[in-house]
Amino acid sequence: MSDYALRTATAEDVDAFSRVIRDAFAMPGAPDPTDSIRTVIELPRYLVIEHSGQVVASAGAFTRDLAVPGGVLPAAHVTAVSVAATHTRKGLLRRMMTHQLGDVPEAIAVLWASEGRIYQRFGYGLAAQSVAYHADRREVSLRVPAAAGTLRAASPADVVEELAEVYDRVLPGRPGWSSRNAAWWAHLTRDPEQHRDGYTAKRAVLFEHPSGTVDGYARYKVRSKWNDNGPEHEINVLEVVAATPAAYAELWRFLLRIDLSRTVVLGLGSVEEPLFHMVDEPRHLGGKVGDGLWLRIVDLPRALTSRKYAAPVDVVLEVTDALLPQNAGVWRLRVGAGGALVHCTRADDAAPDVTLDVADLGAAYLGGTRLGTLALNGRVTEHRPGAVAAVSTAFGWSVAPVSIEIF
Incomplete structure (x- = not known):
């Protein structure tokens, strides 16, 4: 070579x-x-x-x-x-x-x-799944009552600062989302006509609380379609970012009611998208699950001590890593009350409670893949009864991870 x-x-x-x-x-x-x-x-x-x-x-x-x-x-x-x-x-x-x-x-x-x-x-382990929703909007309505507030239409490039403020406010609570600096916002909102592939220019709608605070936005585009019976436009939703449940609901209410449309598509949704629990006919959201974000742990002790956990745990992990030998070996993970005060230290003389590959840790890292599930197919081995259940619970999280942007 x-x-x-x-x-x-x-x-x-x-x-x-x-x-x-x-x-x-x-x-x-x-x-x-x-x-x-x-x-x-x-x-x-x-x-x-x-x-x-x-x-x-x-x-x-x-x-x-x-x-x-x-x-x-x-x-x-x-x-x-x-x-x-x-x-x-x-x-x-x-x-x-x-x-x-x-x-x-x-x-x-x-x-x-x-x-x-x-x-x-x-x-790399599969850390977050992605769901493509393809909703028949005539069959789907929100069950939640309308909230007070105002919707405002805009060109995304004209309201970047407002979009970024909402996004940065929401980001820390959404595992799998990636930060965006000014260059990334400029890239994401650029919209040359030759790249539209039959869609309209990208559009934005912002939800303003009665206090005047922008609590959410949606970015979307529309493809015009007609058949012998009339219009069947497609609404392609690029992302919905909301700091409050009210903002989320009102943005979706708007997207599902756009005149002349028949289909609303969200390409990068969560496996636990709140919309699924807000509509009267979730079956007609047409969700299709696929893989999303893959994660690789590069520095094991630094990675494991840089996140919080859902429950206290004290477990000895035997980890294999064929490419990065510094990650391989036996590690003791200790998490205190409240899921914080995390310590991860080598424990080569200790008997392991659980054996797994670094890819399995990567899959579990964002809280979207349960180590207990991986144990069912033999990828995770339990040596101490109850250890897999304990560590699987600790690695879980209250919100399912999702990546809303392909990079």
Whole structure:
């Protein structure tokens, strides 16, 4: 493999690795130098592999925070992992992923997987599922009474500061959500016409409490459709962010009542989306569950002591990690009253209560995958009766994790 050189990307590589990414994901057209994704690319965190003077593979990461149970934690947001079709099956992806994991300064890394089988090989666990809702809005109505407040329509780019204020207020309580700085907001609200794919421009609606405080917003777009019997427009909901139940309900009431529409789609919903419990016919929300955010623990003691827990626990974990040997071994996790005062220390002379792989810890980290469930399929082994139930309860959380943005 000496003719394949792994190195950090430079500004001169952007078009080249963009072309590799577009080809790998079958994206039409050539790299666009005006694409706003370029404004958030961090070249020092991008790897490329060069062969005969050509970039043939890439892997990158964004520096962002991630909401975890009880707080917000820096997390490497892995992205743009691609290998040119003419250079696959040569170990290039493994080389990049292994190098990247060894170089990540954060305690955890997260990604969206094109195929889950790829990243489980590198210790990533399925930490949050995602539900695509495809609602027949004529069959669905809210059961909750209308709340006092006002709805205000706007172009998202014109109200970024208000959107960001609401988002930042809600973020700490929503495991799986990622932080957004000004550059990310500019990228997410940019809306060139050539990228609309038959939809209208992106729209926003804000919910204002009678006090004047903006307590929530929805970003959405509309696709016009007609048949022989009349209109059947589709409302594509990009996200609903609400600081109060009233704001959440009124935003959904609005989205489900837009004239001429027949279908309301939310592509990145939670497995416990509150809407499911607010409508009269939840079956007609048409939810389809899939995988969402995958998480990799990079620094085990730092990761486990950086979140809160749902219950006290004192457990000895035997952890395997084929790629990062510093995580492997026996660890004692002690969590005090209130789920805080967390200690995680090596305990190599102690008998383990539970044996599991680092990917299983990653799956449980956001509180969305129960270790008890993983024990049912043999991925987690219990040595002390009751240990799995205790640690599974401790790792749980009151809100199901979800990622509402593919990066």
